[in-house]
Amino acid sequence: ETRLAQLRAEGNPVFVDVTADWCITCIANERAVLLTDAMQAAFVDHGVVYMIADWTNYDEAIAAFISRHGRTGIPLYLMYPADPEAAPLVLPQILTADIVRDALQSVSVKDTEVAAI
16 A cells, blocks of 8 residues: 555556455456456556555455455455545456446546646
8 A cells, every 4th residue: 555655646547456366256357358468558558557466365454455445355446546635446346348448548647648738
């Protein structure tokens, strides 16, 4: 969470993927959507930092993070705007490329810069 706060304070939108090696839904989302070349390029294109919170081995800090977002388990996908005061967008547990692209668009740093010109 310290790194997340630091990135946001620096003006970076951040996507947090709370996952585990034993989570079948997580693996399916990663293989079909999140870790594809096209989606990884979309994260870069929108200026969004991709962070992974690996809960493969139980970690109290990650468990508390999950709980603070109203969940009791994973997967948990959060799209944080660059503004450190803004709440994250909580994505559904089953992802599609369109869902993630829409979330990226909603926090895109690059589009904001273009719109401001």
